[in-house]
Amino acid sequence: MSARADSVRRYFFAVTAQQYSRALTWTLIAPLLVLLLAAFVWPIVKFLSLSVLDPSPTLAHFAEIFDRTFYWTILLRTFRTGLIVTVMALLLGYPVAYLMANVRGLWAAAIAAIVILPLWISILVRTFVWFIFLGRTGLINKAAMGLGIVDQPMRLINTEVAVWLAMTQILLPVMILPIYASLRAIPPELGKAAEGLGASKAGVFRHVILPLSLPGVAAGAVLVFIMSLGFFITPMLIGGPRSMMIATLITEQATKFLDWPEAAALSTILMVITLAIVIVFNRALRLDRVMGSGA
Amino acid sequence: MNAISTDMVATGAPVAIRGLEKRYGAVVAVHQVDLEVKAGEFVALLGPSGSGKTTILMTIAGFETPTAGSIGIGGRDVTVLPPNRRNIGMVFQRYALFPHMTVAENIGFPLRMRKIGGAEARTRVEAALAMVRLEGYGDRRTSQLSGGQQQRVALARALVYNPPLLLMDEPLGALDKNLREEMQLEIKRLQQRVGATVVYVTHDQSEALTMADRIAVMDGGRIQQYGPPREIYDSPSNAFVAGFIGETNFIDGHVAGGAKPVFAVDGSEQKVALEASGAPREGPSRLAIRPELIRLGDPAGSELSGTVEEMIYGGGTVACHVRVGNGAVVMARVPAADAIGVRLGDRAGLVWQADRAKVFPR
Structure with missing residues (x-):
């Protein structure tokens, strides 16, 4: 559990690493670097370049995207879904992270297990679980019909709400772990000091714990938001064609319509917007560190 | 400065601890302790680690609930009162400054919790900064200060609302020797000026001998001897005190x-x-x-x-x-x-x- 929390923390919060010599450093990272260049960077550049180079230098593929409102609807839906999933994961995840950081012994282990175990289960499985709940003959429909609330099964699956629920559940650990890490990093005497200086329990949370956990909240929010933009399996299976998101659209362009340049143009747009968000967030976080929240 | 300094004077509150006992499961951390601290007195709880001195301080502060016995501050029984309603000032070993607030925001925190704001809060924060000789440092980040300065901020934060009782948990433990000796005198000087009662936990005997009006020497969860430094040093009442002091x-x-x-x-x-x-x-x-x-x-x-x-x-x-x-x-x-x-x-x-x-x- 802590391995993942640690790597997340190390990614977002500066941790001074042990110093190795330059030669050793390069030797150690060379194999991965070669693999990344050959199997990741090169294909991506090659693929994305299709959007402006196929068949000859052109902006036609981008122009086509700007012309089709259908694409814009999907792009908008993707970002709306990302935003809603992020907010939901934050609202549900923060209390869990707080609990995890503040209980000890068996309870802490139990909560950690509940948070971490789903990460070991395939996303496909976690997605299909929602059919058991939301399907035509799923638990909720059966219960609602059994209780006489409805007499026809409701359409719960293949809705955007179902996509939000499933994605929130799947991404929840990604929100919880960075928040947990930042809560654990708060020295316990700060809470005591605040209380000793006259703050109520609620005051301690509002004025000390919450502001100091914001870096974790930001890290979790960025991770969940960006991961949700690229979600493919869950929106495709649970959302169906009517709640299509951009990853599904790109796949369809490439595999169904064999329009690789168009898929590349869509990918470029998704990547540019994602990068922009990351940069803006990083900038905001750094500013925050310099000026302090001072709330 | 003069007008402000008179403003900072508070009256110390007496502390009365009777029959205090604290058990953690089978472990007895504090064993039937009685301790009277007079108003405005500076009392040091001195002992090796595990002697129960910090437990007593935390019970006075309200972070620990006694298994038995009672705590009185200023004639009021506070045994079951939460820490934020005991009106105490508290200074910790690791300063416990809020890293997301400036120096002035840190010092103003207890005022904010008491709904004191605006011009009065600013005046009081300024006065507290002056008191610890950190005028002009209000807008700094706490991480920009040295250890000694951080501890002075912690002190100013604990004194800004004139608490009748100031609790200090090894406040100089993290400082080097020279700075520690300087701060000992400064804390003593401040305490005499503001008139607050002080209960001060330390394992450093020279600190206790220098600063305290009375020292309670602790070992094994019991007070071994309670008296003025001279009496503790010259007439130790048992072998532990004789061996521990000097x-x-x-x-x-x-x-x-x-x-x-x-x-x-x-x-x-x-x-x-x-x-x-x-x-x-x-x-x-x-x-x-x-x-x-x-x-x-x-x-x-x-x-x-x-x-x-x-x-x-x-x-x-x-x-x-x-x-x-x-x-x-x-x-x-x-x-x-x-x-x-x-x-x-x-x-x-x-x-x-x-x-x-x-x-x-x-």
């Missing part, structure tokens, strides 16, 4: 001889006359004598003598280690002039005033 030689032996009691050193033929009034009952005992109370004398004319084993030069004084009998080595700290001519392997007599030696049952 340097002390312990010599094992037996008390004998009724009206004219003598102390027979174990493993030796030597006997030392004892003060008749202060002598304990006969039997196995332990004699305690401070190194600086011993003079070197003529081995033939002294009751106690031995072989000089080691001489450690210390500037104005020399520490002479003298082996008496087969077990005990007694250290005498004598003026350097008295040690001229003394050589390793010489016989030396050890002389002290009978009433300065303490004898405790063993």
Whole structure:
């Protein structure tokens, strides 16, 4: 559990690493670097370049995207879904992270297990679980019909709400772990000091714990938001064609319509917007560190 | 400055601890402790780690609930009151400054919690900054300050709302020696100026001796002795206090001889006359004598003598280690002039005033 929390923390919060010599450093990272260049960077550049180079230098593929409102609807839906999933994961995840950081012994282990175990289960499985709940003959429909609330099964699956629920559940650990890490990093005497200086329990949370956990909240929010933009399996299976998101659209362009340049143009747009968000967030976080929240 | 300084004066509150007991499962951290602190008094809780001193402080603060007994602050029973309603000032070892707030925001925090805002809060924060000699540091980040400055901010934050009681948990533990001594005097000066009652936890005896009006020496969850520094140092009430405060030689032996009691050193033929009034009952005992109370004398004319084993030069004084009998080595700290001519392997007599030696049952 802590391995993942640690790597997340190390990614977002500066941790001074042990110093190795330059030669050793390069030797150690060379194999991965070669693999990344050959199997990741090169294909991506090659693929994305299709959007402006196929068949000859052109902006036609981008122009086509700007012309089709259908694409814009999907792009908008993707970002709306990302935003809603992020907010939901934050609202549900923060209390869990707080609990995890503040209980000890068996309870802490139990909560950690509940948070971490789903990460070991395939996303496909976690997605299909929602059919058991939301399907035509799923638990909720059966219960609602059994209780006489409805007499026809409701359409719960293949809705955007179902996509939000499933994605929130799947991404929840990604929100919880960075928040947990930042809560654990708060020295316990700060809470005591605040209380000793006259703050109520609620005051301690509002004025000390919450502001100091914001870096974790930001890290979790960025991770969940960006991961949700690229979600493919869950929106495709649970959302169906009517709640299509951009990853599904790109796949369809490439595999169904064999329009690789168009898929590349869509990918470029998704990547540019994602990068922009990351940069803006990083900038905001750094500013925050310099000026302090001072709330 | 003058107008402000009078404003900062608060009246200290007396603290009354009665029958305090704190158990963690089977472990007894504090054992039936009674402690009275007068209004405006500076009391140090001094003891080794695990002696229960911090537990007592945390119970006064309200972070720990006593298993039995009661805590009174300013005549009010606060035993079950939460910390934020006890109106105490608190300073921690690691300062516990809020890293997301500026210096001024840190100091203003207790005022904000008391709904004091605007011009009054600003004036008070300024006054508190001036009090700890950090004028103009209000807008700094706490991470930009040195350890000593951070501790002064913590002090200002604890004093800004004139708490009648200030609790300090090893506040100078993280500072280096010079800074620590400087801060000891500064804290003492501030305390006298604001008039607050202080309960101060430390394991550093010189800190307690320097600062406190009274010291409660703790060990094993009990108060071993409670009194002014001089009394603690000169008349320790048991062997633990004698050994814990200052340097002390312990010599094992037996008390004998009724009206004219003598102390027979174990493993030796030597006997030392004892003060008749202060002598304990006969039997196995332990004699305690401070190194600086011993003079070197003529081995033939002294009751106690031995072989000089080691001489450690210390500037104005020399520490002479003298082996008496087969077990005990007694250290005498004598003026350097008295040690001229003394050589390793010489016989030396050890002389002290009978009433300065303490004898405790063993």
